[in-house]
Amino acid sequence: MLELQWPWILALLPLPMLLLFMNKTASKQSEAIYWRFSRVLSLNSSRKKARFSRYLSATPLTLAWCSLVLGISQPTWLGEPTKIPPTGRDLLIALDLSGSMQVTDMTSNQTPINRLQAAKNVLEEFINERRGDRVGIIVFGSKAFLQAPLSFDLNTINQLVQETQIGFAGEQTAIGEAIGLGIKRLEDKPADKKVLILMTDGANTAGRVSPLQAANFAAKEDVIVHTIGIGAEKMIVQGFFGPKEINPSSDLDEALLTNIAELTGGQFFRARSLDELHAIYRTLDELEPTPSEEVFQRPVTSLFHWLGLLSLILLGVAMLVSGNVKLRRKSNAV
Missing domain, CATH: 3.40.50.410 (von Willebrand factor, type A domain)
Known part of the structure; x- marks a missing residue:
């Protein structure tokens, strides 16, 4: 059974979208936080090929953010009770x-x-x-x-x-x-x-x-x-x-x-x-009576390190895809 130690952390999941929505009115300090998402998720281009490339870049970055937030919420797997x-x-x-x-x-x-x-x-x-x-x-x-x-x-x-x-x-x-x-x-x-x-x-x-x-x-x-x-x-x-x-x-x-x-x-x-x-x-x-109550224990396995590793891998994929998009833009401009 999966259990979250800090489930309220999941409220941070829509944060990138919120920052993107506030892009036009946000200050420069806010831009320093969301600029990466803004560049990746920007949909201003009218060309379908560029739009597809941006979607392709946004997917691993979004998954990386979801994995990171889920990992911070401290998910644990509870095994079967053992006596x-x-x-x-x-x-x-x-x-x-x-x-x-x-x-x-x-x-x-x-x-x-x-x-x-x-x-x-x-x-x-x-x-x-x-x-x-x-x-x-x-x-x-x-x-x-x-x-x-x-x-x-x-x-x-x-x-x-x-x-x-x-x-x-x-x-x-x-x-x-x-x-x-x-x-x-x-x-x-x-x-x-x-x-x-x-x-x-x-x-x-x-x-x-x-x-x-x-x-x-x-x-x-x-x-x-x-x-x-x-x-x-x-x-x-x-x-x-x-x-x-x-x-x-x-x-x-x-x-x-x-x-x-x-x-x-x-x-x-x-x-x-x-x-x-x-x-x-x-x-x-x-x-000197012996204990009469049966004692059970459920093994607890933390999933934080696996989700953290997955987040790093997805972030690397997002940066690699974003780099390829930039190279294509430069080659098309030439």
């Missing part, structure tokens, strides 16, 4: 890959699974629901690494999550470094909201960055950190004197994770089972 991803949040998920994540204290369909597998199962569903958000993955153990940069390609993000393995980042737990890396990847991003979801089953045992220092800096950078402590509180293991009950999450520092969430405006969640983990991510979907 684009709505801009929502920049959301990073920091996943603990330390050695303790291999503890098998979760169940799925009455089958024992380790903590990492439980996290993968829930994250797959959660990530698929984040249409409109850019999602990225950080993995951390003794150090923190970026597994997947922020992207709208949720299928690739999910694939990279499923490829993670315990011990990839070391056996210890560097919570402070994971938060610090998240802040670095989220800084200067234009998203409406920047969110980091940190999932761990232990305490900070590695890294040079203090988790609370990192949390304070995250608050200054307007990064919300939600923390999830994963791991059951009861587990039956086989001891020397028979089965006994232990707490496999005794190392989980709930107080630290709570402080991190409170400092950044987030929430702390406790996942003791796979069902609780599912419920936590459903809550996070409500706390």
Whole structure:
């Protein structure tokens, strides 16, 4: 669809004819403006051949003026609307890959699974629901690494999550470094909201960055950190004197994770089972909803430069034709 940004410019189209009409009463200053049109469009000659030559000269000059005025009116061509991803949040998920994540204290369909597998199962569903958000993955153990940069390609993000393995980042737990890396990847991003979801089953045992220092800096950078402590509180293991009950999450520092969430405006969640983990991510979907409105964009192409080029070409043709007319007049006079 063609659209004119300044349609009122088209009112200048009859200006040359108006100047020609005022030729007899116009001042010399006005003559300096319209003299070219006057000479080309003059119809005083009675000879048909001369009259035809003048018409021939006037046509490209008139078209050049029309093209110029139309170009100045800023015509644009609007293409078909295309759907684009709505801009929502920049959301990073920091996943603990330390050695303790291999503890098998979760169940799925009455089958024992380790903590990492439980996290993968829930994250797959959660990530698929984040249409409109850019999602990225950080993995951390003794150090923190970026597994997947922020992207709208949720299928690739999910694939990279499923490829993670315990011990990839070391056996210890560097919570402070994971938060610090998240802040670095989220800084200067234009998203409406920047969110980091940190999932761990232990305490900070590695890294040079203090988790609370990192949390304070995250608050200054307007990064919300939600923390999830994963791991059951009861587990039956086989001891020397028979089965006994232990707490496999005794190392989980709930107080630290709570402080991190409170400092950044987030929430702390406790996942003791796979069902609780599912419920936590459903809550996070409500706390950090994705954009619901579809966003469409129409490509806009400016036609100004094409019309300007056409005007220059027609002006050149008019000058060439006018020059030929002059040469013919001189040859006929001779």
